[in-house]
Amino acid sequence: MDYRAPVNFLVTGGAGFIGSHVCERLMREGNRVWIFDDLNNSYDPAIKRRNLREVESAGKAFEFIQGDLSSRPAVDALFAGKRFDQIIHLAARAGVRPSLEQPALYQRVNVEGTANLLEAARLNGVNKITIASSSSVYGVNAKTPFAESDPIFHPISPYAASKLACEALGHVYHHVYGLDIAMLRFFTVYGPRQRPDLVINKFARLITDGKPIPVFGDGSTARDYTFIGDILDGIFACTRHEFGYEIFNLGESQTVKLARLIEILENALGKKAVIDCQPAQPGDVPLTYADIAKARARLGYAPRVKIEQGIPIFVEWFQHNSF
Secondary structure, eight states, X not given: OOTTSOOEEEEETTTSHHHHHHHHHHHHTTOEEEEEEOOOTTSOHHXXXXXXXXXXXXXXXXXXXXXXXXXXXXXXXXXXXXXXXXXXXXXXXXXXXXXXXXXXXXXXXXXXXXXXXXXXXXXXXXXXXXXXXXXXXXXXXXXXXXXXXXXXXXXXXXXXXXXXXXXXXXXXXHHHHOOEEEEEEEXXXXXXXXXXXXXXXXXXXXXXXXXXXXXXXXXXXXXXXXEHHHHHHHHHHHHXXXXXXXXXXXXXXXXXXXXXXXXXXXXXXXSOOEEEEEOXXXXXXXXXXXXXXXXXXXXXXXXXXXXXXXXXXXHHHHHXXXX
């Protein structure tokens, strides 16, 4: 396939935070886009509809299809009469803590939904698929930074387990059926349009409203926060090459403690946070930290936006777009 030519892309989860940015950029680069999303109520569907309006601002037509990946008839109908050249699979029930409350839902949507999509791709001749995984698959990893070759047999949340299962399914569909699959382990993505349940958006809203922010543990937990623009660069690099089956970390490769994140948010918002100390939560890992050497070498991945730059960009968007 000539990856420089306009391509027919199916983007699952295209109404979400990362997905809407992906679709917007795909369209700006001249590709044709189909968005498949169930607009579920894990957070306000009005936010997802607003994201779709932002995608429309790219100025080119796209087709939106509402449906549930865990329904095989819905997936079969999605592929009927259409020809997709590539799939970017971002749809999932996301989040560690919500998965503790609804573990079966996470397995049904994330694992069964991914199996349905891979099977439809196989039956309809779509060979190239880029799939979102998560840094949560590393669990409590004693070795830092986390490398793709590290053993990952001890996930500590239903969400992490579901993503680990999706990686295994991807390998099976490559090994048995020859599909070209890139699995991307995202590390705490943030930026404009970030979901309201994620910590940066949630804290910005609470600080703005003068309400306490819940801090679980002593504030020493650390995350590898990755700006949305850098994540997009990694995703798009994957769509332009063939890999067979590969896993890539996409992170900033810089850890930020929770206490430092709150300080940066306070500075950007111009307002101090009220801290509500809470015990550490089950399923939370103390640290995420990406080794991105493989992505640098194979994808040319080079994250550019540090947290001190990215948070003010997010805050500017937040102050003009929060619900």
